[in-house]
Amino acid sequence: MKKHIAVISGDGIGPDIVSEAVKTLERISSLYGHEFEFEYLLAGGASIDEYGVPLTQETLERAKSADSVLLGAVGGPKWDGLEGRLRPEKALLALRSGLGLFCNLRPALMYKALEDASPLKSSIIGEGIDIMIVRELTGGIYFGEKTLSSDSSWASDLMKYSVEEIERIARKAFDAARKRKKRVTSVDKANVLETSRLWRKVVSRVAEDYPDVELNHMYVDNAAMQLVRNPRQFDVIVTENMFGDILSDEASMITGSIGMLSSASLGSGKCGMYEPIHGSAPDIAGKNIANPIATILSAASMLRYSFDMDVEAKAIEDAVEKVVNAGWRTFDIAKEGEKYIGTKEMGEKIREVIE
Numbered sequence: 001m002k003k004h005i006a007v008i009s010g011d012g013i014g015p016d017i018v019s020e021a022v023k024t025l026e027r028i029s030s031l032y033g034h035e036f037e038f039e040y041l042l043a044g045g046a047s048i049d050e051y052g053v054p055l056t057q058e059t060l061e062r063a064k065s066a067d068s069v070l071l072g073a074v075g076g077p078k079w080d081g082l083e084g085r086l087r088p089e090k091a092l093l094a095l096r097s098g099l100g101l102f103c104n105l106r107p108a109l110m111y112k113a114l115e116d117a118s119p120l121k122s123s124i125i126g127e128g129i130d131i132m133i134v135r136e137l138t139g140g141i142y143f144g145e146k147t148l149s150s151d152s153s154w155a156s157d158l159m160k161y162s163v164e165e166i167e168r169i170a171r172k173a174f175d176a177a178r179k180r181k182k183r184v185t186s187v188d189k190a191n192v193l194e195t196s197r198l199w200r201k202v203v204s205r206v207a208e209d210y211p212d213v214e215l216n217h218m219y220v221d222n223a224a225m226q227l228v229r230n231p232r233q234f235d236v237i238v239t240e241n242m243f244g245d246i247l248s249d250e251a252s253m254i255t256g257s258i259g260m261l262s263s264a265s266l267g268s269g270k271c272g273m274y275e276p277i278h279g280s281a282p283d284i285a286g287k288n289i290a291n292p293i294a295t296i297l298s299a300a301s302m303l304r305y306s307f308d309m310d311v312e313a314k315a316i317e318d319a320v321e322k323v324v325n326a327g328w329r330t331f332d333i334a335k336e337g338e339k340y341i342g343t344k345e346m347g348e349k350i351r352e353v354i355e
């Protein structure tokens with residue numbers, strides 16, 4: 001069936017890396033007999049330059065009508081002086097809320113061959129790390145009522161979760177676990193927070209619908225420790241917005257390479273937004289040296305989570321692993337003195353292996 005993919009290259013290295021991901025999807029379409037139609041849209045700085053705003057209503061509508069969205073990154077020094085509402089990053093928030101994306105999937109994936117980049121000892125890394133953090137994206141303390149007393153002597157942020165909000169994110173986590181090692185760790189602070197006690201109750205209830213997936217609960221302070229003590233114990237971690245924000249950055253850090261990590265934002269339907277976790281890296285834009293792997297892996301996630309093309313997604317992921325294990329590096333993951341290849345060459349190596 002034909003899939004309509006909105007492609008937002010964005011700014012800085014965005015166009016360099018997105019074109020490699022699109023070429024990879026094209027290769028998949030010809031090998032597996034799918035039809036992907038790409039529609040290029042502007043957001044971020046590129047949209048500010050063209051239309052005066054980071055995201056137009058028309059662009060949002062186009063993105064909404066697509067089966068999925070592939071995004072590079074937005075922002076750069078050219079637009080840093082603009083007032084808040086006109087900043088390129090506003091496009092991301094508008095896209096996430098406009099598309100109703102409440103679930104953020106952040107894989108922390110580290111291949112054995114890149115273990116030198118990790119701050120952890122090789123005895124802890126073992127055969128590599130592969131964790132999926134599922135973070136609730138639109139609720140919790142970041143969105144609760146904010147108060148500053150009139151004399152500025154106190155302030156508060158309300159942390160609030162409804163059963164429905166917890167249930168839908170829990171289902172995303174169990175669904176993701178079913179495509180992986182079938183283990184979910186739900187992270188909360190149920191010894192202190194009422195929202196966490198509700199969280200635990202609802203997640204446990206959802207687990208009954210997934211008898212094939214193992215569930216355990218962990219306090220967030222312990223989870224932060226366990227991620228560096230024994231990261232290999234985790235498969236899928238599901239948690240609320242703020243805990244997920246912190247733990248997903250911690251998990252990224254232990255893999256050591258920002259150019260390798262993808263992310264997916266999902267809503268209640270099949271449409272999602274897929275993007276690397278890194279920014280637009282203006283320092284290396286247009287030089288054919290950016291690492292395209294995070295974006296190529298984001299495209300693989302799109303195949304898996306939006307199009308249910310698990311075999312095709314795995315073909316891309318396996319190819320990336322093989323290329324990295326064979327010693328091919330872009331400059332950011334090369335050791336000092338080691339040879340490296342460019343953005344386009346890395347994309348082409350991955351596509352060769354897929355075939």
Ligand code: NAD
Pocket residue numbers: 013017072073074075076077089092258259275277278279280281282283284289290291292294332
């Ligand atoms: P950044 O992630 O763009 O760059 C941090 C460092 O990592 C830089 O040295 C960069 O060269 C390097 N890097 C990043 N991606 C790389 C890749 N694929 N290959 C090789 N090296 C890579 O973060 P920053 O410098 O803090 O931000 C730059 C711009 O990106 C800012 O305007 C910021 O607002 C924006 N940004 C956008 C997003 C997004 O679009 N989701 C996220 C973060 C930052």
